[in-house]
Amino acid sequence: LAMQGCGALVCSAFEYKTEKLMIARDRSVGVVYRLMQLVILAYIIGWVFVVKKGYQETDPDPETSVITKVKGVALTNSTEGPGQRLWDTADYVIPPQGESRFFVVTNLVSTPRQRQGLCAENPNVPGARCQEDGDCPAGRTFNTGNGICTGRCVPTNGTARVCEVHAWCPVENSPTPREAVLREAENFTVFIKVSVNFTRFNVHRRNVLEEGDSSYLKSCEFHPERSPLCPVFRLGELAVRAGASFSDMATRGGVIAVHLAWDCDLDRDLSACAAQYRFSRLDSERSRVAAGHNFRFARYSWQDGAETRSLLKVYGVRFDVMVSGKAGKFSIVPTLLNLGAGLALLGAGAFLCDLFLLYASKESPQYRQRKFERSEEDGPVPPQQDAVRARSSSTPGTANSS
Numbered sequence: 001l002a003m004q005g006c007g008a009l010v011c012s013a014f015e016y017k018t019e020k021l022m023i024a025r026d027r028s029v030g031v032v033y034r035l036m037q038l039v040i041l042a043y044i045i046g047w048v049f050v051v052k053k054g055y056q057e058t059d060p061d062p063e064t065s066v067i068t069k070v071k072g073v074a075l076t077n078s079t080e081g082p083g084q085r086l087w088d089t090a091d092y093v094i095p096p097q098g099e100s101r102f103f104v105v106t107n108l109v110s111t112p113r114q115r116q117g118l119c120a121e122n123p124n125v126p127g128a129r130c131q132e133d134g135d136c137p138a139g140r141t142f143n144t145g146n147g148i149c150t151g152r153c154v155p156t157n158g159t160a161r162v163c164e165v166h167a168w169c170p171v172e173n174s175p176t177p178r179e180a181v182l183r184e185a186e187n188f189t190v191f192i193k194v195s196v197n198f199t200r201f202n203v204h205r206r207n208v209l210e211e212g213d214s215s216y217l218k219s220c221e222f223h224p225e226r227s228p229l230c231p232v233f234r235l236g237e238l239a240v241r242a243g244a245s246f247s248d249m250a251t252r253g254g255v256i257a258v259h260l261a262w263d264c265d266l267d268r269d270l271s272a273c274a275a276q277y278r279f280s281r282l283d284s285e286r287s288r289v290a291a292g293h294n295f296r297f298a299r300y301s302w303q304d305g306a307e308t309r310s311l312l313k314v315y316g317v318r319f320d321v322m323v324s325g326k327a328g329k330f331s332i333v334p335t336l337l338n339l340g341a342g343l344a345l346l347g348a349g350a351f352l353c354d355l356f357l358l359y360a361s362k363e364s365p366q367y368r369q370r371k372f373e374r375s376e377e378d379g380p381v382p383p384q385q386d387a388v389r390a391r392s393s394s395t396p397g398t399a400n401s402s
Contacts, residue, residue, distance in 0.1 A: 033350070036349035040346055067193040072088075073086065100320070121142070127142050190233050217232060250316075258320070262324070
């Protein structure tokens with residue numbers, strides 16, 4: 001006997017196993033097996049190939065370029081701000097280069113004609129109030145202060161005493177206007193030109209109408225149904241589509257995102273490869289701490305031989321243009337890979353049914369006995385086959401009877 005003449009582990013290395021087909025007339029297992037096949041086929045055809053387009057090669061990371069240009073003028077007359085003033089693009093758009101992020105000034109606090117010198121700190125700065133000079137050690141600074149302490153405690157225009165500082169004087173001490181100075185900004189327009197380049201397929205697309213002339217851009221305004229290919233947006237309309245009110249945001253500022261997404265099926269006509277827009281507000285309108293969006297900048301000049309500046313604390317709406325894209329085209333490689341994965345899933349269904357028949361059903365011993373057998377040369381013949389041979393040898397054959 002071969003298995004007795006060598007170790008089982010060594011001999012098993014030189015065995016060859018081949019499948020044996022067996023028809024099991026088990027209705028419950030048959031129903032489960034067909035249901036599994038239907039589910040797997042529906043997944044492969046419906047999800048992998050129809051929904052996810054598993055037959056396509058994709059380019060999920062295109063090269064992108066964003067150019068923005070804001071247009072509009074307004075005349076303001078504010079007693080709390082800089083007075084009567086005409087505002088154009090160079091005044092209220094920061095930065096002026098037209099990048100993917102741009103800021104439109106809608107409100108401001110101006111502190112004009114500042115010069116470097118010694119003056120009283122703003123009494124609203126935490127820690128700036130004092131009773132004597134010892135409360136203001138020289139060289140001390142405050143977290144939200146405007147200068148460096150000189151070591152003196154000086155009176156202010158009111159009854160309070162504050163630390164004297166070396167700073168740009170007079171220091172900023174103006175409340176935020178209750179109404180936006182540049183309320184007309186909601187009627188300004190912005191031209192957003194976006195280009196995407198799917199380098200894998202050498203496909204270049206823009207959100208601008210490729211046919212026509214420049215006069216179309218001078219008169220159109222974006223609308224998702226009437227003018228979906230017009231890249232000119234009114235700022236107030238952007239806020240509305242983001243679920244916000246531009247007039248409310250104009251007082252303390254905010255952030256609005258403009259999302260452009262390309263999802264292109266290059267197996268179809270290229271004209272269907274167009275940008276889809278989505279708008280959202282990124283800051284929280286309900287926040288009471290650090291609400292809105294503001295920053296400071298200064299404009300410098302020389303007066304009477306001394307450097308002078310006008311400090312501007314500006315509030316406004318920042319617009320972030322975000323671009324994403326994906327393009328797909330038929331390729332034999334992903335098609336074969338997904339087909340192979342689907343066939344493997346079908347084989348897994350048969351494997352699970354085999355496990356149930358061989359180890360979990362009531363008749364699993366009989367199924368295992370019929371499923372697995374060893375050839376006569378490698379081991380003893382099973383007892384059932386011995387009985388069959390004994391019966392056949394006791395029965396006269398055709399040749400003997402003749």
